[in-house]
Amino acid sequence: MNEVIETILNHRSLRHFEDKPLTAEQIKTIVTCAQSASTSSFIQAYSIIGVKDKEKKKKLAEIAGNQEYVEKNGHFFIFCADLYRHITIGENEHINVSPSIESTEKFMVALIDASLAAQNAAIAAESMGLGICYIGGIRNNLDEVKKILKTPERVIPLFGLAIGVPTKLTEKKPRLPYDHIYHEDEYEQDKEVYLSQLQNYDNLISSYYEERTGGKRKDRWTEQMAIMLDRKSRMYMKEFIQKNKLDLK
Template sequence: MNEIIETILAHRSIRKFKDKPLDDETVETLVQCAQAASTSSYQQVCTIIGVEDREKKEKLAELAGNQSYVADNGYFFVFCMDYNRHKIAADMNTIDIHKTIQSTEAFIVGTADAALAAQNLCIAAESLGLGIVYIGGIRNQLQEVSALLDCPDHVLPLFGVAVGYPDAEPGKKPRLPMAAVFHKNQYQNSEETEALLDQYEKETAAYYTERTGGKRTEGWVTQITASMATPKRTYMKEFVRSKGLNKL
């Protein structure tokens, strides 16, 4: 097993960072790694906003649900789907690409591009001994986040990534059994899935019980189904369309 695989398999989310900012060279290296990610048809639909201003970071922390580590970290990145750049390119060549930008396919491409870029950045950060945590909470109040970051039409902030020097050693969360997520040749929808989930419920319940000293005892099945019982961020459909995306 090489060092890259060891780094990937050792991943865990860090939510407490030392009060030590990343230097400019490290930030630029991480962004270069993000840009090196695969991108659909060379479209490069991802834009990364590095938030350095302390007041903006504190506001983002508030908008994300009062998550302190959004403000207290070495650096905070916001990954955006960005078709504004493509619109400018189209205008330069007097070509109308509005229908393409508004398509569901374009929305999937932009989301995938941003996710691939972010994961490259995160693996690079962890290879340097840094810790990371993804922040989906910026979508709690995306109108305010978009305004705070001055995002024009066709630019949609998708998630944040806090990076920094770890000041905690959290346990590694167990993942689903491989048999539950890796299917050969076709989707395997069988009775075995329930047995695998029952096994995983017990494993994750034991993990949380040990990690919290008994304050949390629920497993993954209980946790996830409870969290999905009520839809979240239901405003997103209309907001995304108001940005000129995912209309067709």
């Protein structure tokens, strides 16, 4: 096992950081690593916004559900699906690219490109001894986030990435069983096998929580998911995306 694999396997979300900003060199390294990620057809349909302004970070923390680590970290990155530059390219080249830009396929490309770039950034940061935490809570109110970041049409802030020097380490959460995630040749549809894998994972997660909380918590993963998915959240997203001239057909 090499250092890269060890870094990846050692991942855990960290939420407590030193009050110490990242250096310009660290920021550039992380962003450059993000840019080295694969990109569909070389389209590079994403942008990264680094937020240093304390007032903006405070507002973003409030939007994300008053998550303190959005405000207090070494640097806060926001990854955006970005097809604004491509519509601009079309205008400059006198080619109508709107039908392609306003398609579900290109919207998916932008989401995938941004996600690949973000994971490169996360691994780079962790390899530098920094801690990271993805923040999906900025999607609680994207209209307000766009105002704060002054993003144009066809740019969708997707999630944040808080990075900093960690002050507190947490235990790694066990992931789903290998055999439940990895299917060979075809999808495993034997319900008995499928449910057995989930039950084994439930037992593992329940024990993890019980040990971590001293017996105060021992809920199952499937229980968590069912309760979470029973609550509707961010149901405005389709309308928001269409309003920003993406994924119209």
